[in-house]
Amino acid sequence: MALIVQKYGGTSVGSIDRIRNVAGRMARTRDAGNQVVAVVSAMSGVTDGLIKMAKELNEEPADRELDVLLATGEQQSIALVAMALHSLGVDAASVTGRQAGIYTTGSHTRGRISNMDPTLMRKFLDEGKTLVVAGFQGVTLDGMVHTLGRGGSDLTAIAVAAALKADVCQILTDVDGVYTCDPRIVKNARKLPEISYDEMLEMASSGSKVMQSRSVEFAKKFGVIFEVRSSLNDNPGTLVLEEHPNMENVVIRGISIERSQARVTISGIPDHPGMSGKILGCLAEAEINLDMIVSNISSEDRSKHSFTMHSNDLGKAQAALKPVLAELSKDAKIETEAGIAKLSAVGIGMRSHSGVAATMFKALGDKGINIGMISTSEIKIAVTVDEIHIEDAARAVHDAFGLDKEPV
Amino acid sequence: MALIVQKYGGTSVGSIDRIRNVAGRMARTRDAGNQVVAVVSAMSGVTDGLIKMAKELNEEPADRELDVLLATGEQQSIALVAMALHSLGVDAASVTGRQAGIYTTGSHTRGRISNMDPTLMRKFLDEGKTLVVAGFQGVTLDGMVHTLGRGGSDLTAIAVAAALKADVCQILTDVDGVYTCDPRIVKNARKLPEISYDEMLEMASSGSKVMQSRSVEFAKKFGVIFEVRSSLNDNPGTLVLEEHPNMENVVIRGISIERSQARVTISGIPDHPGMSGKILGCLAEAEINLDMIVSNISSEDRSKHSFTMHSNDLGKAQAALKPVLAELSKDAKIETEAGIAKLSAVGIGMRSHSGVAATMFKALGDKGINIGMISTSEIKIAVTVDEIHIEDAARAVHDAFGLDKEPV
Known part of the structure; x- marks a missing residue:
């Protein structure tokens, strides 16, 4: 029993x-x-x-x-x-x-x-x-x-x-399980029989609406294997569990997308210790959730920070940044862009396979889709593209990794 | 404070x-x-x-x-x-x-x-x-x-x-307090400044809808003085409290009525010990709440029981009684009457004043209203009358006791 x-x-x-x-x-x-x-x-x-x-x-x-x-x-x-x-x-x-x-x-x-x-x-x-x-x-x-x-x-x-x-x-x-990508966008998306906690977490935090990260984290912490399945039929769904060696044969488990993103880029800030902290701190105080954060040195020891957020937060972010930037440097410049979306490819197999990013970028390039920001984790590559191209981008990357086919 | x-x-x-x-x-x-x-x-x-x-x-x-x-x-x-x-x-x-x-x-x-x-x-x-x-x-x-x-x-x-x-x-x-009688029936009914727990209990159990008996009993048990008053205005209401000597100056505190009553009379039952218990027991088992219960010996050692109940329960009561009566005596007869109502006059002053029943019965007789059953407690007299006469009966008794006037 x-x-x-x-x-x-x-x-x-x-x-x-x-x-x-x-x-x-x-x-x-x-x-x-x-x-x-x-x-x-x-x-x-x-x-x-x-x-x-x-x-x-x-x-x-x-x-x-x-x-x-x-x-x-x-x-x-x-x-x-x-x-x-x-x-x-x-x-x-x-x-x-x-x-x-x-x-x-x-x-x-x-x-x-x-x-x-x-x-x-x-x-x-x-x-x-x-x-x-x-x-x-x-x-x-x-x-x-x-x-x-x-x-x-x-x-x-x-x-x-x-x-x-x-x-x-x-x-x-109300969904049948976790798919390689949203089936409303990628017609040949495939239901996954299983997915690791870490992959599910990356999918959740990059736009997949199936489950909130905190529930997945809780399950991972207590080793609870769970199955996402439909309440409307008796089809088996997707098991979410700790990764096991076989799972690494698959390079990319799934693709998730997140729409309605916006980017803020700040340049002209002197590259002194504590500068990034001040900028990010003021955004945190304004209760703005940042998603991707990319920083580098541009020229003459001036740093450049870019971050993405939900486009609803863009106005609030600009307002919060204004006084802080004015205080930091008279050369500080802020540039914003709405109407972008994020595409993430997730898979624990990525750890042991090289060339994943190259495959992804080539697939997008072949379709003439420009990549904005890039951010990677050990098991995820995320890029921003113009929101009008996000569905084409998802289909191109889904095809490039052969996600419509059962893995061997 | x-x-x-x-x-x-x-x-x-x-x-x-x-x-x-x-x-x-x-x-x-x-x-x-x-x-x-x-x-x-x-x-x-x-x-x-x-x-x-x-x-x-x-x-x-x-x-x-x-x-x-x-x-x-x-x-x-x-x-x-x-x-x-x-x-x-x-x-x-x-x-x-x-x-x-x-x-x-x-x-x-x-x-x-x-x-x-x-x-x-x-x-x-x-x-x-x-x-x-x-x-x-x-x-x-x-x-x-x-x-x-x-x-x-x-x-x-x-x-x-x-x-x-x-x-x-x-x-x-939604009422202003406890009245000497329902003001929708007796136009000159008067709001009582105070009433004793026991009177309030008798009023509640005899049809007054202001409060359930159990709350009054609970208040009496724990000595909680409470006030019934309107949520729509700031007028003082009626205080409900333990009786005090002054309260006995009033013979009758109020009149309550209960409509939709029915009477069952059982006759021809041998007057042996345990007979009443069997009859009442079968009604209790059928979850019928009896109100007035009157028993006496009629003739040739045959007893006669009458009780009242809500008329909705009449059919259930007859069904429950049928097999029991058949078993008790072949002479048992059951007679029922619906369309009656109960009128109760309540007052702790009754204890020390005689002639209360006489005043009440005369008032009803003067109006040509027949009295059915009579039941009394130490502080209550209740009678049944035809339901079509209940409002006239209430007004007549209210007048007879001068309840429209402030007591001296």
Whole structure:
């Protein structure tokens, strides 16, 4: 008898009929001889409705009260899914974040899981129950309600799987798995049977919308193997796990793209120690997330910094930089470019294969696509291109690495 | 500085605007130099909406899951009221049933408060906070969610007032207070400045809709003086408290009526010990609440039992009685009557005044209204009349006792 943790997102429980489907899927999994623990999100729309009411009462609602308010969404889902299971004859019990023993630290609306006490879940499982656990929520040691922020339900599922030492953790979503590239862009993209944590992390941080990095990091830390699969069919999805030697045969695992990027380039700054710190510091203070950061010495000991960010942040970044640059040098110049996108090729095989960058750049060059910034990590090469070329670029690189074909 | 507990029902927090009003009232109470703890219900409509979803998934949703589901209604209200208070500049915090230390025993959907641990509320009050506590909910010692059943938020308010040793407990509702009779029926009904717990209990159990008996019993047990008053204006309401000698000057405090009653009369049963027990036992098993119960010996050692119940229960009662009566005696006869109503006159002064029943019966007789069953307690006389005469009966008895005039 295997213990299977399944995570269902807000769309999967978004209506009475969909809740019935979720219950049906759980019942089938159970009838196949498994113990089942589902982690569910709030019904889609519920959270937005609550936030709307909150904003009518207070333009900046307190995070503590937002947590109390929003945690009700998942609490409703677990009760409803349990009721649907009962009507299928399944002995089921809902479990709130607190009852699941999910203890958190950190700030309200951005809680971090610090400890798990699965005593009650264990007891219920021993009684033969199927469990429905509220995602996205936990409590502090002194009993305050926390929500876990974006991707919080995935995180709950991984944490519950870790605490219960589950045999399988399935992240059920509206995509079939992790693809070599977004199939809406690259028609012959292929679903990956497996991907390493590190590759999944690079994909997540470079635009793949399948999962938030923090859930993948949590799974990696606790060695939880999970599978991303569709909640709409029974096809196998993509296993995410620690890399194993066979995985290195593949040079590039997948391509991810991120649109709506913007670049800021600062030049004319004297190359003194602490200059970069001051520039990056002021952007961090303005709460701007930088993505690629490239620095070099241009001429006459003047350095040149370029970074990319979401184009929504461009105005805020310029405003934050203005006084700092004025203070640093009268020669400081700032140049900005919006309308760019990022293309990343990810693969742990890259470590042991040379010439990866060359293949990628040649593929882009053959299509006449100009490369802007370049940034590399041990298992990733990322470039910026004009946003209008990003789909062509993705197809060209996907073809160049033969990602449509099963690896040998 | 007084500590004031205020209870706001579902209608009072039934919209964003009404939540603003509640916050405004709380802020005014605070600005007048008081500590304020509000106990709030779910926004009106929310609970019904949740129950509707539950019934779509399961015709008989499990009580445990209903509790988990319905408790979210109050949890949403407390967060929203707290946010509204913040926007008025009031330092406020929401407090769930669990955080308020409301511990319960008993069944799901009908939890009973067994213990209060106000540590967190005390701490918050000491920090100068205004509190918004979720009504209607508590937790068992092992952390399961309980709701408290009908009138549960009133009960929460009384319990919180007791635990915090509040100076005042205000039950804010859509009526101005407790009246000598329903003012929609008796135009010259008078608002009572005060009423004893026992009178309020008799009024509640004989049809007055102002408050459930259990909350009044709880208040009596813990000596919590509370005031029933309107949430729409600042008029003083009715204080409910332990009786004091002055109160006995009034013979009848008020009149309450209960419509849609039905009578069952059973005759021809041998007058043996245990017979009544068998009859009442089978009705209890069928979960039928009996109100008036009258028994006497009719003739030839045959007893006659009459009882009243809500007319909705009449069919169920007949079905439950049929096999039992057949077994007890072949002479057993059952006779039923629907379309009756109950009129009760309540007052602790009755104890020391004779002739109360005579005054009441004469008033009804003068109007040509026939009396059916009669039942009395130490501080109450109740009679049944045809439902079509109940309003005339109420006015006649109200007049006969001069309830429209201030007592001397």
